[in-house]
Structure formats: C-alpha cells, structure tokens
Amino acid sequence: MCLAADLAKRLSGGQFIALHGDLGAGKTCFVRGLARGLGVDARAVSSPTFVIMHEYESASPDQPLTLIHLDAYRLRGGGDLDAIGWEELLERRDAVIALEWPERVSEVLPADRINVTIEHRGGDSRFIRVEAVGAAALADAPPPARRAARRPCPVCRLEVAADSETFPFCSQRCRLADLHRWIGGAYRVSRPADDPRDWDGPAE
Numbered sequence: 001m002c003l004a005a006d007l008a009k010r011l012s013g014g015q016f017i018a019l020h021g022d023l024g025a026g027k028t029c030f031v032r033g034l035a036r037g038l039g040v041d042a043r044a045v046s047s048p049t050f051v052i053m054h055e056y057e058s059a060s061p062d063q064p065l066t067l068i069h070l071d072a073y074r075l076r077g078g079g080d081l082d083a084i085g086w087e088e089l090l091e092r093r094d095a096v097i098a099l100e101w102p103e104r105v106s107e108v109l110p111a112d113r114i115n116v117t118i119e120h121r122g123g124d125s126r127f128i129r130v131e132a133v134g135a136a137a138l139a140d141a142p143p144p145a146r147r148a149a150r151r152p153c154p155v156c157r158l159e160v161a162a163d164s165e166t167f168p169f170c171s172q173r174c175r176l177a178d179l180h181r182w183i184g185g186a187y188r189v190s191r192p193a194d195d196p197r198d199w200d201g202p203a204e
Helices: 002-009 027-038 078-084 086-090 102-108 172-183
Strands: 016-020 053-057 066-071 095-100 113-120 126-133 150-152 159-161
Touching (some): 016 102, 027 113, 095 102
Parallel strands (some): 066 095
Antiparallel strands (some): 053 066
C-alpha cells in the first residue's frame, strides 16, 4: 500500500491507472493505497465487481481529488462502460481513475495511462511494476518497479513486507502474541536496571 500511496501523492488529477493482475494479486489493496495517498479513508474502499464503479471523495484540503474505482471483470467489452458515462469520466481533471481488469475493455483504454502490474510471488510476497504509457502520464509516474523490503516476523519468523499494515509482524495474531509475551514477563532486560553503564552519574 505504501507504493500506491506514494504514487497517489504524485498525481494532480486526470490520470488513469490500469491495474493488471490475477485474482487475489492485490489490485483492490493497491487501490486502498491510492486512497490513503489521496486523503480518502482506505477502509471504505471495496471491490466494485458487481456495481462496476465506486467513487470516493478526498477529505484532504491539500489534494482534493476524487478517486474513481472501476472493475471490468464482469464486462464483455468497452461498450458496457457507456452506461456509466465512460467518455465523460476520462475527461475529468478533478479525479484519478483506477480500473481493475483493464484487459476486458482494452479497446477503450486511454492512450495516456499508468499501467500497474501486480505479480503474486507466493505467500504475502508481491512484485509490482509501474509503467507510464504516453507523454501525459510520464511526468507523474514513479520509478518503474519497486519491491517492498522484507524482514522476519519477530514471533513466527515468516517474512513480512515493510509496507504491511501489521509490520514488523506478519499478522495481527502475531502482534497480539508479542504483546501477550510482554505482559506475561517473557521478555526481560538483559542486565540490571541499575547497571552503571546505563547512566552517567548524578548531575553536578
């Protein structure tokens, strides 16, 4: 989500983001990151598979952009987008448009866009490639690819990405387990609290 939030902060409105990836790759999660970067409550973002489109207003006075989230998974082609005023949406300069499953409506995608491809690498690992297409998108695009730094969860030792909401833990369960260890006294300071190495003596 951090990469998506960083991308969102570079946008000024009028950008179109095409989200490519298999089922479960994390496309909707990426949109939640965009929402965070635009000042939208990320918890409100859900997949619009059955309604085609959701629209979210930003609460940020510094970046008052609307996030338009679309899902073409159930569509048969670009013509199915006419009912939501597709051409008018593409002309909006006060909004950022994010479309999941763009390959279903490839014939009506704008020439200037940002392609985001999310590859599932197993477990919680993802590789995200961001590519600007067309001159209008190039100025706002982040570096072409970035993989979140990873480290072992301190409880179960599974690797967890640095941009995970539960970092440095791999899950809320491990976070609570760590808290229980602290409360239960499982963690102790390695030397006495009055060790002279921890203080410089009384002030003069």
